Amino acid sequence: MRAIVWFRQDLRLEDNPALIAACKDAEAVIPIYIRPIEKKSAWPLGGASKWWLHHSLKSLDSDLRKVGSKLIVRQGDCLETLLSIIEETGARRICWNRRYEPKSIEYDKKIKARLLELGYQVESFNGHLLYEPWEIKNKQGDPYQVYTAFWNQIHSMKEPSKPLNAPKQIPTPDKWPQSLQIDKLQLEPRIKWDTGLHAQWIPGAAEGRKKLKTFAREDVEHYASERDRPDHRGTSELSPYLCFGEISARMVWHALQGVPKSTDYRRQIVWRDFAYHLLYYFPQTPNKNLKKKFDAFPWQPDKTLLKAWRKGCTGYPVVDAGMRQLWGTGWMHNRVRMITASLLVKHFLIPWQKGAEWFWDTLVDADLANNTMGWQWVAGCGADAAPYFRIFNPVLQGERYDPAGDYVRRWVPELAGLPSKWIHKPWQAPDEILSKAGVKLDQNYPRPVVDHESGRRRALMAYEKIKGGDRAK
Ligand SMILES: Cc1cc2nc3c(=O)[nH]c(=O)nc-3n(C[C@H](O)[C@H](O)[C@H](O)COP(=O)(O)OP(=O)(O)OC[C@H]3O[C@@H](n4cnc5c(N)ncnc54)[C@H](O)[C@@H]3O)c2cc1C
Secondary structure (H helix, E strand, C coil), rough: EEEEEECCCCCCCCCCCCHHHHHHCEEEEEEEEEEECCCCCCCCHHHHHHHHHHHHHHHHHHHHHHCCCCCCEECHHHHHHHHHHHHHHCEEEEEEEEECHHHHHHHHHHHHHHHCCCEEEEEECCCCCCCCCCCCCCCCCCCCHHHHHHHHHHCCCCCCCCCCCCCCCCCCCCHHHHHHHHHHHCCCCCCCHHHHHHHHHCCCHHHHHHHHHHHHHHHHHHHHHHCCEEECCCCEEEHHHCCCCCCCHHHHHHHHCCCCCCHHHHHHHHHHHHHHHHHHHCCCCCCCCCCCHHCCCCCCCCCCHHHHHCCCCCCCHHHHHHHHHHHHHHCCCCHHHHHHHHHHHHHCCCCCCHHHHHHHHHHCCCHHHHHHHHHHHHHHHCCCCCCCCCCCCHHHHHHHHCCCCCHHHHCHHHHHHCHHHCCCHHHHHHHHHHHHHHEEEEECCCCCCCCHHHHHHHHHHHHCCCCCCCCCC
16 A cells, blocks of 8 residues: 655654554555645744755655655645545555644644545544544543643553664655645745854754763763753753654653663753643634733833843843843743743733744744643743743843853854853943943843832732632633
8 A cells, every 4th residue: 555644843854653653554655745725814834844844854864865765845735735636646644743822733633524525545643742632531521731740640551662763764656746846935035044054053863862862871861960051051051852753752752761860860851841731722722811910910011121122231130141142043942032031921911822933933942732831831821831930030040050251252242252250141230340341221231121129029010910810720
């Protein structure tokens, strides 16, 4: 039988259950990628994700060629495209790994139903998560909303299954269906803003595997003490590889098997499954608060403040460093994601969705489940969220996690000459220190656009208006 394997968020050959299943007993396998025509409302791919996808597809095609195959690339409505490839190839079997975004689930269900109706064999698999969202429920049969309980349950379960080997050879059809050149998908930016991305990243499964191996061998044992330090390279930076499925969560889990001091890291990987669990059971959350009482929160959207935040010109050095790292590389350290997000939703009172949209557009690891959970967590309206009244002080956060100011010096070069003592609060530095460092407040670097104390008070007053509302729904 001829089989189609439909690649989506699983751009790898190793531990790819849909690909392995398609290859089993198949006379020929046709690997395809369809760039869907996206509707405006459905979180269409952001600019940084498109950049990554372009390179990731090239890498996947090259990996497929090494095992005798190639990637067929199309653009259009997914069902129509699948039907047309089925007609061109005579395939009877279609395999894919599941997606979990609400819209994707809806599309996939429709597509599966139609293909089954037409008499084709359709099989879907878990290629993305350690466990399927529906495999984990609390004693009452409800989804979890508290991370520790989720983690404890995972810990009591059978280990995630072992990663599958990549096929050594893929059987090919006599005649290939038509394919677009990857360039024709126009995923790369027309205006050249991606130099920093090229300098930072090599998309593709080979690089993902390499990074994972090095991290497991050399870095994971320092993860617990280093993971909150944006001035060091203390985290794995595997997020975009996981996001595009160039490596799988199971590969990560098993690469750490038996590695001493890897529990903290595994806990972090399980946060990703938790985020998918939440997205699956609360599909409204990419746009709406999980805790209903936040629907009445008196946000005060302000375009000028939003612009200052996006551009990394808030006057808080650690925040500005983070926002510029994001713009420059498509990635931001987790601690700094929390600090920057907190400033936006608390000091600036800008709705978390505005921040989530910017991250979505600029992150190479933009992931609807993780991004939604991250933003709702910071805003206080999500599952297991930080209490709203706990408001980060961006100066103290900077001093604690970037004590010498190296992270700020790297991303905010106009402050590079300041001594560590003042680098997180230049507006408090004596004039002679500023002038020696070449810092001219409000000329080459702004004072804080919102003062911490007054911003904090304003946020707490806003919270008073909804305090005592109902608990998570
Ligand atoms: C406001 C906000 C927005 C975020 N948006 C995203 C996003 O769009 N995409 C994304 O992948 N992560 C997001 N995160 C989570 C986290 O910041 C990143 O996963 C992490 O910084 C990626 O770097 P790393 O691979 O070096 O992480 P490591 O610390 O090395 O962790 C390894 C992996 O575990 C997972 N992970 C780690 N921390 C978290 C977490 N808190 N939540 C969910 N998964 C986690 C990721 O897949 C990560 O790659 C967000 C966090 C916040 C606070």
